[in-house]
Amino acid sequence: MMRGWFLAAAMLLMPCGADGHEIGTTQVHFTLQHDHTWSATITTGPQALANKLEAETGQPRSNNLNADTLRAEITALATVLANHTDVRFDGVGSPVSVSVAQLELPDDITLPSFVVLRASGPMPEHAQAVTWRYGLVYSTYAVVFADEDGGSPVTQWLDGDAMSRPFPIAANVRPATRFEIVAQYLQLGFLHIVPEGLDHILFVLGIFLLTTKLKPILVQVTAFTIAHSVTLGLTMYGIVSLASRVVEPLIALSVAYVAIENMMTSKLTPWRPAVVFGFGLLHGMGFAGVLTELRLPRAEIIPALISFNVGIELAQLTVIAAAFFTVAFWYRDKWWYRARIAVPASAAIAATGLFWTVQRVFWA
């Protein structure tokens, strides 16, 4: 019953992005200890484990073994088990020993059977991080890392024999300060636009090229900022979700739209802020992709989200400032500004946006 509760609790902790094979009954608790050793308990199905070990060693496949025979067989193949348990400190493998701690094979068919294995080994004194991989599992399973030196337990979902992400060892790693986290995500947000987000840059230039008047630019930038902030937050918390194959072509289309409208008018139409707001909602989902991939710890989400967003704003303002001081500051009062700069530049942006749209729909 305890195993059922553990699995239920682990499933509640499961992030939306924990994709892969079916979740099985295997669970791993990995603990780093004060005495520079580590230990792990692996709970798994005993008959399946015995069959996997038999396959690895070329033995005939057993079936319906009793508890004593299963325990004896698994114990005899403990070195094979150890070979499939891959624990690395800063990328360097640790020796592993494995033993059978408990094996339950109830006669009552309504109760699950399970074996608890205990793996252990030494931990280098100044190791910074540890990774885990277990090769005798086909399903998705949870590994819970805990650190007796004060680190918070962390649950990671692994698909089959995948390697875990590094788990930092609290005693040897100085946690990042709030200031460092903010600076890191500020930079990440900025770089996501300049230079990495060419489609976002062209969209902002499209906003800028409509007119040289300050108010229409401010109205559009404000609408865009509010919209992408909303969807960035909602996407990060899993409240809204749209497949990237839908979002990305629409972002490309948004680039084309603002540029084409620039070629038709230099006035802020009543619908333009609304359209920019709508497209901003899509861009926000695009921004969220990079943060989602980082799989932020919950405690870091709010500061990371805010600083990432501020980084994006600074990048947008940088794009507008660069465009203003490169072109508009010098030529905005010239009679040919619109005909020779705003319209041709918008045409180039529109063509790029349309090309991306087709490319992202058909060849993404």
Add this chain to the structure above:
Amino acid sequence: MALAAAALLLAGRVQAHDFWIEPSTFHPLPGTAVAVGLRVGQNFVGDPVPRYSASIEQFVIRQGGSEQPISGSDNIDPAGFFRADGQSTAVIAYRSTGSYIELPADKFEDYLRQYGLERIIDLRAGRGERAKPGRERFYRFAKALLTGRQPSAAVAKPLGFTYEIVPEDDPTTRLAPFRGLILYNGKPLADALVMALLRTDSSVQLTARSDKQGAFSFVLPHAGVWLIKSVHMVRAGFFSDADWESLWASLTFEAPETPR
């Protein structure tokens, strides 16, 4: 040395896994309780999969001319329980909701080759996608047959799964050539790779391709518990988060030593 061995052992693993039903017994007596285990794995060795309602589209037992849902508790293995009628062959059916998985390009192609889906490799090449990770949404369609006192004609009737293995007649009655149909959307599917695995001997792995009528057959060399399986893959719809949809059909049953 041990780590090098581990790296070698871990390197050759298949990235896609079969799914099948493994009941506590394949020949229940009338009135006995049967636990229904779900398994994910390869070569007929599988990890137990607890019940997870959100993943279940259909989980039923057809016996004695009626169909009943299989009950159970979430997050518990075995995934379900029912009381066996035992009079005639019963059919357990499981159909899952879709799950997303992404594999690196090389591992995705390895798995496509292993499951006879070279057609998809060619399609990916034609679309210039061979270097792209394989993004797929997979669906499970598993069936198991429980031996009863009498054979049942219901065994040879399709359940209406999107992808389904349908025996031509009841294979639990005697050790005879296994003949079946592969149906996709209710219609016969040609050129599908079908595999048969024997639980007690991993060296016994039979393969066949379905003909134009979707028919295939195996000469089962031994009595015992068999897994018949096949995978079909199609391009996912535009609004899907994946590029491909894979449909995994399986059928487990026990072929008897002596005819009944």
